[in-house]
Amino acid sequence: xxxxxxxxxxxxxxxxxxxxxxxxxxxxxxxxxxxxxxxxxxxxxxxxxxxxxxxxxxxxxxxxxxxxxxxxxxxxxxxxxxxxxxxxxxxxxxxxxxxxxxxxxxxxxxxxxxxxxxxxxxxxxxxxxxxxxxxxxxxxxxxxxxxxxxxxxxxxxxxxxxxxxxxxxxxxxxxxxxx
Numbered sequence: 001x002x003x004x005x006x007x008x009x010x011x012x013x014x015x016x017x018x019x020x021x022x023x024x025x026x027x028x029x030x031x032x033x034x035x036x037x038x039x040x041x042x043x044x045x046x047x048x049x050x051x052x053x054x055x056x057x058x059x060x061x062x063x064x065x066x067x068x069x070x071x072x073x074x075x076x077x078x079x080x081x082x083x084x085x086x087x088x089x090x091x092x093x094x095x096x097x098x099x100x101x102x103x104x105x106x107x108x109x110x111x112x113x114x115x116x117x118x119x120x121x122x123x124x125x126x127x128x129x130x131x132x133x134x135x136x137x138x139x140x141x142x143x144x145x146x147x148x149x150x151x152x153x154x155x156x157x158x159x160x161x162x163x164x165x166x167x168x169x170x171x172x173x174x175x176x177x178x179x
Contacts, residue, residue: 007124009083012069012076019069032082033179051092096129099137127154132163139170
């Protein structure tokens with residue numbers, strides 16, 4: 001079965017958020033179209049959403065590189081309007097890697113297996129962190145993985161280019177959403 005995987009399209013990673021990704025607002029229209037396509041074609045959507053308590057190692061207060069963001073039960077951790085989908089299956093994670101053994105979400109793998117997921121189409125932010133980790137995790141599990149290249153945005157251009165190379169090396173294919 002095919003699934004769309006929405007990676008961190010939450011308020012804190014867009015303009016005026018706690019950790020805005022440069023130029024992320026430019027992909028909002030395509031994210032909206034992908035959301036509509038999923039609803040119209042009844043394609044299941046998995047949302048890998050950052051959701052923190054603020055004590056994770058990646059946060060500045062605990063010595064990490066990132067400011068507090070996507071704090072549990074705040075508007076920053078909620079989906080942007082373009083990707084709001086009450087039928088999506090949401091997996092909260094406490095680190096950039098949804099598949100991380102400690103702070104990721106252990107329920108993802110079971111859901112993928114139970115629903116016989118063989119193909120995933122990935123979009124969201126950030127190319128160089130969260131999207132990269134999601135794509136590599138899906139590829140590692142033998143899922144044919146595609147990335148909507150015009151529906152991802154990274155923090156750093158060089159790191160994002162390197163992340164795309166890593167994803168391709170793992171077997172991911174890139175496509176442009178023409179909606």
